Amino acid sequence: MPTNNQWTLSIVVPAFNEEEVLPAFHQRLTKVLEKLDCASEILYVNDGSSDATLKVMKGFRDPRVAVIDLSRNFGKEIALTAGLDHARGEAVVVIDADLQDPPELIPELIARWQEGYDVVFARRSARDGESFLKKSSAKLFYRFIQGVNRVKIPKDTGDFRLLSRRAVEALKQLRESHRFMKGLFAWIGYPQIAVTYRRDPRFAGKTKWNYWHLWNFALEGITSFTITPLKIATYLGLVTSFGSFTYALFVIYKTLVYGDPVQGYPSLMVVVLFLGGVQLMSLGVIGEYMGRMFNETKQRPLYFINSFSPSTVHDEAK
Numbered sequence: 001m002p003t004n005n006q007w008t009l010s011i012v013v014p015a016f017n018e019e020e021v022l023p024a025f026h027q028r029l030t031k032v033l034e035k036l037d038c039a040s041e042i043l044y045v046n047d048g049s050s051d052a053t054l055k056v057m058k059g060f061r062d063p064r065v066a067v068i069d070l071s072r073n074f075g076k077e078i079a080l081t082a083g084l085d086h087a088r089g090e091a092v093v094v095i096d097a098d099l100q101d102p103p104e105l106i107p108e109l110i111a112r113w114q115e116g117y118d119v120v121f122a123r124r125s126a127r128d129g130e131s132f133l134k135k136s137s138a139k140l141f142y143r144f145i146q147g148v149n150r151v152k153i154p155k156d157t158g159d160f161r162l163l164s165r166r167a168v169e170a171l172k173q174l175r176e177s178h179r180f181m182k183g184l185f186a187w188i189g190y191p192q193i194a195v196t197y198r199r200d201p202r203f204a205g206k207t208k209w210n211y212w213h214l215w216n217f218a219l220e221g222i223t224s225f226t227i228t229p230l231k232i233a234t235y236l237g238l239v240t241s242f243g244s245f246t247y248a249l250f251v252i253y254k255t256l257v258y259g260d261p262v263q264g265y266p267s268l269m270v271v272v273l274f275l276g277g278v279q280l281m282s283l284g285v286i287g288e289y290m291g292r293m294f295n296e297t298k299q300r301p302l303y304f305i306n307s308f309s310p311s312t313v314h315d316e317a318k
């Protein structure tokens, strides 16, 4: 592991409508970078912002800054991928622009990387400024995905982490269009370790995640990493068929022994409606997976770049 200033650290920052925070973010980040004994480049990825984010990025008079301007808004996961694709450093740090991930943690991440870890992820110890509902739904989601998966996705982590060069190269080979990054980071394997920190509330601007987005994010996470829901549908089907079969035996027996007075309309309705519901739900589950297969089979490129201005600092170093 290189320890002198022969190596370069890349910082990947996806940003969507972050004009309010970016200047403060850049200032805090550069303060941290100044103290490191390595070269660095900062890759700002403008994810189709509709405000002045791109202008702010291009306005930084700093040779370390590279600006990737995507052709439209592709979502954070893809913006991040675009950054990783263009990062040239021996180690790459992925960080949010809204200052919820403290740049001051970067030296600690580097220290663990120098100890030989390939993925050093920042684990938050507290979620300040987030609602009870958001906290508890996040907890439930992680519990589910931990429970059903062979790949252990670490709890309470965002995308804030450091990746070694070989981890980045591994990630670059995963080109699926439904990208659940946290899952992908875990899937590649290699030695991984957590560093704990306090997650601050957003510095300025608004979160782009409402509950509908979070729900979709959770669906994405589950459907791209496990087929357990499909299996649940199968077993639910088995259990209900077995139940109805025994019930049928009981009904036949009752008819033979006690005759057949017209009865049981309510129970009939209950069974029909219940089975109808189960069937529709299972169809929906299958649909979720089929839709994703449909999207993946198109094999489209993940993103297009409107303009790219690389950092110049790396060239000087060579």
Ligand code: UDP
Residues within 6 Å of the ligand: 013, 014, 015, 016, 017, 018, 047, 073, 074, 075, 076, 077, 079, 095, 096, 097, 098, 100, 206, 207, 208, 209
């Ligand atoms: N982001 C992005 N594209 C999007 C949405 C978000 O690049 O479509 C960026 C955003 O600018 C920020 C990071 O992803 O740097 C995290 O977004 P946000 O703070 O809204 O998410 P949260 O912290 O609430 O999970």
Ligand code: MG
Residues within 6 Å of the ligand: 096, 098, 100, 202, 207
């Ligand atoms: Mg945030």
